[in-house]
Amino acid sequence: MDKSKLAMVVVFLSTFVTSGGQIFLKMAAMKLSFDVVALLTNYPLYMGCFLYGVGAIMLIVSLKYGDLSVLYPIYALNFIWVSILSPMFFNDVMSDLKWAGVFLVIMGVTVVNLGSRGARK
Secondary structure, three states, X not given: OOHHHHHHHHHHHHHHHHHHHHHHHHHHHHOOOOOHHHHHOOHHHHHHHXXXXXXXXXXXXXXXXXXXXXXXXXXXXXXXXXXXXHXXXXXXXXXXXXXXXXXXXXXXXXXXXXXXXXXXX
């Protein structure tokens, strides 16, 4: 597998890690208190920051080997994973309009990826 394809795989995987981080950050925000003890025991905050940081590192490493114009639209898949996961953890609702947005994001990522393949030939 060449480095640019590996970079795409790493960015794709980072979307799952980062989305998990976003879910934990939302959990942490729901418990947020400016009391020092409450802040120190807000474990979802630590997990969210950790996962978000790992996802960012994965993105940065992949940017070394791939095109930004290809990798960053793949990174937009975060929106999809968070949209799908948030009703499982919170009182969020996936309306038809939100599903249409998910579909448009997937189509956009696909079109950008196909367009970048055509530009390389």
